[in-house]
Amino acid sequence: MTEPLLRIDRVGKRFGGFVALDGIALDVAPGERLGLIGPNGSGKSTLVNCICGTLRNETGSVTFDGRKMDGLAAHQRTILGLARSFQLPRPFHSLSVADNLRIPLLYAVKARSGSHLSARELDDHCVEYLRLVGLDHKAARLPRDLTQVEMRKLELARAMAAEPKLLIADESMAGLSHSEIGDILKLLMVLNARGITIILIEHIMSAVMSFSQRLAVLVSGRKIADGDPQEVVRNPEVEKAYLG
Amino acid sequence: MHSRTFILVTIVVAAAVFFVAQLVANNYLFFAGYTVLQFVVLATAWNILGGYCGYVNFGSAAFFAVGAYSSVFLHKAYPLPIPVLILVAGFVAGVIGLGMGYLTLRLRGSFFAIATLALAVVLQTLVTNWDFVGGSRGAYVIRPNSLDVFGHQIPYIEYxxxxxxxxxxxxxxxxxxxxxxxxxxxxxxIRDDELAAEAAGVPTLRLKLIATTLSGALMGMAGAPFPYYLGFLQPQSAFALEYAVNSIAMPMIGGTSSWIGPLIGALLLGIVQQVATVTISSAVNVLIVGVLLVAFVIIAPNGIVGFVRNLMRRGRS
Known part of the structure; x- marks a missing residue:
C-alpha cells in the first residue's frame, strides 16, 4: 500500500468542556478525492483548522507527506504543500484579484523552491491560474467587485497558487446555484487531474457524491464512517445522524 | 517608477528643498521646517506599522522619546556627532520596537493599541526617575550656535x-x-486578513516584528536630534501628547494606503500648526488636529489620497 499523503492520528481538541474532536484517525492517499461530511458542529472545520495549523490539536498528531506537522505554524504547512480555502471567502480586500494570487506565489512557492520569480514570471503564473478559474478578465479588479461564485473561485485560485499537494476545500459551494456548483465541481476535478489531492468538506450531498472517491463522516467530534460513498450513505449510523 | 529612480528623485527633491531654504535665509524657516520634517518622519514611520499592517500604535511618543533620551545619555556619557546619534537612537528604538512586537504578537486591534500606550507610560515613568538623563527636572544640552563645515560657518539650526x-x-x-x-x-x-495571510504562506509574526522594529527605529531616529533642537529636554516635552496624536492623525488625514499619504498629511498639518503657532498660539495645535481628524473621518475616511482616488475612479466610470 502506498504511504498516505496525510495521516491524522487520534487527533483531539477541546474548547473548555466541549469536546470538538475526539481521537479522529484518517488517512488520505496521494491523488485521492475525499469527501468529509457531518452535521453542523460535528467538528469538520475544527479538524481542518488542526490540519492546517490554525488551531493546535491537544492530542494525536498530523503527518503530511511523511513529515510531522505538530508545532508548525499555518504558513509553514502551506509552504510544505498543504493549502485550504475558507468556508467564507477571505480575500485580501485591498489587493487586486491578480495580486491576491501573487501572495502565495511570493511567499509559499518562493519559500518552497528557494528560487526567485521575476515580475514577468509572477504575472504569467497569476494569469494562468486566473484563466483556469475563468477570472482572467477581472485580474485588475478588487475582490469587492466580484460575485459570490467568483469570490469562491478566487478563494480556490489563491489556494491553487500555493501549488499545493493537498487542497482542503471547506464548503466551497455554500450559497451557490446549481450551475455555479457545477462550475466549482468541474474546477476541483481539473485540479485533481493535475495531481492535487483534495478533501472536500460540503453539505451539498449531490456534489459530494459526484466528486468523492471516498467518504468520511464526522458526528460530535468522532468519525462514525469511512469508505465507499454509496455504502457510507446507507450506513444506519450516518442515516440516524442526518435524519434523526 | 522603479525604486532606484524614486530614491534618486527623493535625493534631488531633498537637495532642492535645502537649496531653496538657503535662498530664503530666514532662521525661523529652518526652525519651523525642522518640526514639519520631523512630523514627516514620524507619520511615515507610524504608517509602516499602522497603515501598511493595520496595527495602530498609540506609543509613537515613546519611541520618539527613546531616540531623544538616547542622545541625552550619549551627550552626557560620550558626546558623538548627530548623524551617529541618529543611528544609535534608531538601533535602541528599533530594539524596543522589536521587544514591543514580541510581547504583543497575539494582540490585535484595540488591545494592541492599549499595549503601545502602556509602553509609553512605562518608559515615561522610567525616564522621569532616571537621574542621569535629568529625571523629572530635565536636562540641558548645550549646542554651539554655528558649525564649521569645510571652512564655512553654518547656523546650527540649518545643520x-x-x-x-x-x-x-x-x-x-x-x-x-x-x-x-x-x-x-x-x-x-496582515492588514486585510491575518488568517488568510498565514494560509497563503505569509509568515505573519515575523513580518509584524519587522514592521514594529522598522517603525520604532525610524521614530527613534526622528527623536535623536530633538534635544539639540530645544537645548533642553524634559519628559513632558519628549513624551508629549502632540507626537502620539500627530503621528496617527497625519497619515489618517493624508491616507494610510500609500507612502504619499503621511507625507501630505504631515506637510498639511505641520504647516497649519506652524502658522497657528505664530499667529494664534501653539496651544491650539492639538485642537486643530482633532477638528481636522473628525472632519476627515466623516468626509474622507480614506484620507486625501483615498478621496482623490475615488474621484478619479468615478471620473473614469
Missing amino acids: LFLQMLILAAVAIATARTIERSRLGYGFAT
Missing part, C-alpha cells in the same frame, strides 16, 4: 534641518520601497 531633511528622505524612500516589495504585499495581507 539640524539638513539632518532631518535627510532623515525624511530616508523614511519616505524606505516606505515607498517597502510598499512595492514582497514585504509590502505581506504587510497588506
Whole structure:
C-alpha cells in the first residue's frame, strides 16, 4: 500500500468542556478525492483548522507527506504543500484579484523552491491560474467587485497558487446555484487531474457524491464512517445522524 | 517608477528643498521646517506599522522619546556627532520596537493599541526617575550656535534641518520601497486578513516584528536630534501628547494606503500648526488636529489620497 499523503492520528481538541474532536484517525492517499461530511458542529472545520495549523490539536498528531506537522505554524504547512480555502471567502480586500494570487506565489512557492520569480514570471503564473478559474478578465479588479461564485473561485485560485499537494476545500459551494456548483465541481476535478489531492468538506450531498472517491463522516467530534460513498450513505449510523 | 529612480528623485527633491531654504535665509524657516520634517518622519514611520499592517500604535511618543533620551545619555556619557546619534537612537528604538512586537504578537486591534500606550507610560515613568538623563527636572544640552563645515560657518539650526531633511528622505524612500516589495504585499495581507495571510504562506509574526522594529527605529531616529533642537529636554516635552496624536492623525488625514499619504498629511498639518503657532498660539495645535481628524473621518475616511482616488475612479466610470 502506498504511504498516505496525510495521516491524522487520534487527533483531539477541546474548547473548555466541549469536546470538538475526539481521537479522529484518517488517512488520505496521494491523488485521492475525499469527501468529509457531518452535521453542523460535528467538528469538520475544527479538524481542518488542526490540519492546517490554525488551531493546535491537544492530542494525536498530523503527518503530511511523511513529515510531522505538530508545532508548525499555518504558513509553514502551506509552504510544505498543504493549502485550504475558507468556508467564507477571505480575500485580501485591498489587493487586486491578480495580486491576491501573487501572495502565495511570493511567499509559499518562493519559500518552497528557494528560487526567485521575476515580475514577468509572477504575472504569467497569476494569469494562468486566473484563466483556469475563468477570472482572467477581472485580474485588475478588487475582490469587492466580484460575485459570490467568483469570490469562491478566487478563494480556490489563491489556494491553487500555493501549488499545493493537498487542497482542503471547506464548503466551497455554500450559497451557490446549481450551475455555479457545477462550475466549482468541474474546477476541483481539473485540479485533481493535475495531481492535487483534495478533501472536500460540503453539505451539498449531490456534489459530494459526484466528486468523492471516498467518504468520511464526522458526528460530535468522532468519525462514525469511512469508505465507499454509496455504502457510507446507507450506513444506519450516518442515516440516524442526518435524519434523526 | 522603479525604486532606484524614486530614491534618486527623493535625493534631488531633498537637495532642492535645502537649496531653496538657503535662498530664503530666514532662521525661523529652518526652525519651523525642522518640526514639519520631523512630523514627516514620524507619520511615515507610524504608517509602516499602522497603515501598511493595520496595527495602530498609540506609543509613537515613546519611541520618539527613546531616540531623544538616547542622545541625552550619549551627550552626557560620550558626546558623538548627530548623524551617529541618529543611528544609535534608531538601533535602541528599533530594539524596543522589536521587544514591543514580541510581547504583543497575539494582540490585535484595540488591545494592541492599549499595549503601545502602556509602553509609553512605562518608559515615561522610567525616564522621569532616571537621574542621569535629568529625571523629572530635565536636562540641558548645550549646542554651539554655528558649525564649521569645510571652512564655512553654518547656523546650527540649518545643520539640524539638513539632518532631518535627510532623515525624511530616508523614511519616505524606505516606505515607498517597502510598499512595492514582497514585504509590502505581506504587510497588506496582515492588514486585510491575518488568517488568510498565514494560509497563503505569509509568515505573519515575523513580518509584524519587522514592521514594529522598522517603525520604532525610524521614530527613534526622528527623536535623536530633538534635544539639540530645544537645548533642553524634559519628559513632558519628549513624551508629549502632540507626537502620539500627530503621528496617527497625519497619515489618517493624508491616507494610510500609500507612502504619499503621511507625507501630505504631515506637510498639511505641520504647516497649519506652524502658522497657528505664530499667529494664534501653539496651544491650539492639538485642537486643530482633532477638528481636522473628525472632519476627515466623516468626509474622507480614506484620507486625501483615498478621496482623490475615488474621484478619479468615478471620473473614469
